[in-house]
Ligand SMILES: Nc1ncnc2c1ncn2[C@@H]1O[C@H](COP(=O)(O)OP(=O)(O)O)[C@@H](O)[C@H]1O
C-alpha cells in the first residue's frame with residue numbers, strides 16, 4: 095500500500111494536458127507553444143538536451159511557475175487558480191535535490207508530510223513505509239548531508255510520495271548518478287509505475303527514456319520535434335542498425351565522402367561517422383570491400399540518440 | 413594560483429630566479445621568499461574583498477567611540493567629571509583601540525581560515541607548492557598583522573580628530589594594538605583548525621568576544637567589579653591590551669606593570685603560534 | 699500567532715496565497731533546532747552580559763540617571779529595559795536575515811515548501827512567527843534575570859514580554875523583507891550597518907536628552923527607539939497613552955514587512 099492509489103485504471107483518462115503552453119523569461123522564450131497530454135497510469139517523458147526547456151515545462155506542471163500563455167490543466171484544474179489544490183495531489187522531484195540538510199532522513203519525510211497538512215500519525219506510518227521502499231530504513235536517523243547522490247535521490251523520491259500523489263514529476267531523476275545507482279533508481283520507478291502512479295519525467299539520456307517511458311516527446315529549443323513510443327520513434331526516424339566508423343583523421347568531414355552511397359544515410363560527427371543501414375554488418379562489408387581502413391568499425395542497434403541526431407543535427411549529450 | 417606573484421630576488425641572482433621557471437631541479441626558496449609569497453597571496457585576495465570589510469572594520473569602532481565615548485561620556489562627565497581624572501572619551505578611546513584589534517582578529521581568523529582549510533582548499537593549494545605548514549602560517553599571520561595595522565591606524569587617526577588622545581605618545585598604541593591583535597589571532601587560528609562547522613565560532617563570539625569587551629576594563633575600570641572578579645581580567649589578553657594602550661595614550665607608563673602587560677601578550681602570541689602550528693599540521697598534513 | 703493580523707490584512711492589501719499551514723514551518727524549525735539547541739540556549743547570553751557589565755560598572759560611576767520623563771533611576775534600571783528591547787531586536791533579526799538567507803539561497807528550502815500546498819504567505823508568516831517564539835524565549839529569560847538583579851521597578855513589567863514580542867515582530871518582518879533583496883553574504887554588512895548604530899544610539903545607554911534637539915528627531919524615527927521607550931515605560935512604570943503610539947509604530951512596520959516579504963517571495967520563487 096506504499097505506492098498510493100491503485101485505483102482501477104480506466105483507459106484514456108487524461109490527467110494532464112497542455113495546449114500552446116509557453117514560458118518566457120524577459121524576451122527569451124524557454125518553452126514555445128507545446129502541446130501534450132498524459133494519461134493515467136502511463137510513464138510520459140520529455141527527452142531533450144540541456145536548455146531544451148524541460149525544467150521550465152516541469153515547473154509549470156508542478157504549479158511553481160506561472161504559465162506565460164497557453165492552457166495547462168491538471169486533473170481538469172487550472173494551476174493559476176487551484177495551485178495548492180493541485181499540488182496536494184502531485185509529487186515533485188526537482189532537478190536539484192532540495193532536501194532539508196538540517197534534518198535527519200526520517201525527519202525530512204515527517205516534516206514534508208506535514209507541509210501537506212497530514213496528521214503526525216499518518217506521516218509516521220507513511221514515512222516508515224517509504225523508507226523501506228527507498229531502501230533507506232537503516233539510515234533513518236542519519237543526517238542527510240553525508241548520504242551518497244543515489245541515496246539522496248531516492249530520499250527525494252520517497253519524500254515526494256509522502257502524500258500518495260496521483261502524478262509523480264521527475265526532473266532528470268538520474269543525472270549525475272553512477273551507473274549502479276541509476277539502475278537501482280530505475281527499478282524503484284518501475285515498481286511505482288506498476289502500482290499505478292502516473293510518471294512524468296525529463297531526461298537527456300536516451301537509454302533512460304527507452305527504459306522507462308511508454309510515450310515521450312523529443313524537445314529542442316523549447317519546441318516539441320517528435321512524439322511517440324521509443325520504438326515507434328526509432329522506426330520512424332532511423333534505420334534498424336548503425337555502423338560507427340572512426341578514422342585516424344583530425345576532422346571526420348574529410349573522410350566522409352569515402353563512404354557516400356553506403357547505407358541509407360551518413361551523419362558526420364567530429365570524432366566518428368555514423369552510417370545508417372538496416373543491416374550494419376553488410377554496410378561494414380561494403381566499407382571493407384572499397385578498401386577503406388577505419389581505425390575501428392562497430393555495428394549497433396539504433397537508439398533515440400539517433401532519432402535526435404536526425405531531427406536536430408546535434409547530439410543529446412554534449 | 414597563489415604563487416604567481418613576482419618573487420624578490422634577494423635569494424639569488426636574476427638568472428637563479430629565472431631558472432625556476434624551467435623544468436628540472438631548481439634552487440630552493442628562502443624562508444623570506446616563502447613567507448612573502450603567502451603574504452602576497454592574501455594581499456591579492458584582500459585587494460578584491462576589502463570593500464566588504466569596511467563596515468565591520470572601520471565603522472564599528474567609530475560607532476562605539478561616538479556612543480560610549482561621546483554619548484555615555486557626557487553622562488559620566490556630568491555626574492562624576494570623568495574617570496581616573498580623565499575625560500571619559502580619553503579613558504575609553506585607547507580601550508576601543510585595543511578592543512578593535514580583537515574584532516579584526518576574529519574576523520580574520522574564523523570563517524576565513526576555515527574557508528581556506530575546508531571550503532576552497534586554499535591552504536592545500538599552497539601546500540602542494542614548496543610551502544610548508546609553517547610558511548603558510550607565517551605568511552598568513554603577516555597578512556593579519558597588516559590588517560591590524562591598517563585598521564588601527566585609521567581608527568586612531570579618526571579618534572585623534574575627536575580629541576580621543578591626551579598625548580602624542582599615543583602613537584605607541586599602534587605596536588601594542590598589533591601585539592594585542594596577534595595575541596588573539598594565533599590562538600584563534602589554533603581553535604579554528606579544530607572546527608568542522610561554524611558552531612564553535614558562534615560560541616566564541618557569544619562567550620568570549622562579547623564578555624571580554626564588557627569585562628576587560630574597557631568602559632570602566634575593573635576595580636568597579638567585586639574583588640573576586642578582578643583576577644579573571646588579569647588572565648585575559650584584552651585587559652592587558654587595554655591597560656597597556658591606556659598607559660601609553662595618557663603618557664602615564666609605570667614601567668613594571670607595563671612590561672608585565674606586554675609580556676603576557678607576548679606569551680599569548682607565542683603559545684598560540686605553537687598551538688596553531690600543531691593543529692594546522694594535524695589538520696592539513698595528517 | 700500573527701496569522702489573524704495578516705488574514706485580516708489580506709482584505710486590504712494584495713497578499714500572495716497561502717494554505718493556512720504556516721505552523722508547519724514553525725514545526726520544521728523546532729525539529730531542526732533539536733539538533734542545534736546549544737545555539738538556541740546561548741542566544742540569550744549577550745544582553746545579560748551587557749546588563750551585568752554596564753549595570754555594575756557604569757552604575758558604580760554614575761549612580762543614577764535622569765530619564766526622559768524626569769524620573770531619577772539607578773543605572774541598571776535604566777539600561778535593563780533598553781537591553782530587553784535590543785535583545786528582542788537582535789534575536790529577531792538574526793533569525794530572519796542570516797538563517798532565512800541561507801534557506802532561501804543555499805538550502806533551497808522554500809523551493810521544496812512551495813512544491814507542496816503551502817504558499818509564499820505561509821512561509822512569510824511561519825518564519826516570522828518562529829522568530830517571535832525564539833525572541834520571546836530570550837526576552838522572558840532576560841526579564842527573569844533583570845528581575846533577580848533588581849532592575850525591574852513596576853508591576854507593569856509583566857507587559858514587557860508582550861511588548862518584546864511586538865518589537866521582535868517589527869524587526870523580524872522588516873529583516874526578512876530586506877533579506878529577500880539580498881544576493882550575497884556581502885550585503886549583510888548593510889544589516890549590520892543598520893542594527894549596530896540602532897543598538898548603540900536608540901537612547902539605549904544614555905537618555906535621549908543627551909542629543910542635540912535635531913538629532914533627537916532622527917533617533918525618534920528609528921524603530922528600536924520606540925522599542926526602548928516602550929520597554930522603559932513599562933519596566934519603570936511610567937505608563938501613559940504614548941505607549942500605544944510606540945506599539946502602533948512597531949505593528950505598522952511589522953505588517954509592512956510581512957506583506958512585503960510574501961510578495962517578494964512570490965516573485966523570487968514562483969518565477
Ligand atoms: N528563471 C530563468 N530566468 C531566465 N532564463 C531561464 C530561467 N530558467 C530557465 N531559463 C532558460 O531557459 C532555457 C531552458 O531552460 P530549462 O527549462 O532549465 O532547460 P532544460 O531543463 O531542458 O535543461 C535555458 O536557456 C535557460 O537558460
Ligand SMILES: [Mg+2]
Nearest residue numbers: 148149189266
Ligand atoms: Mg533541466
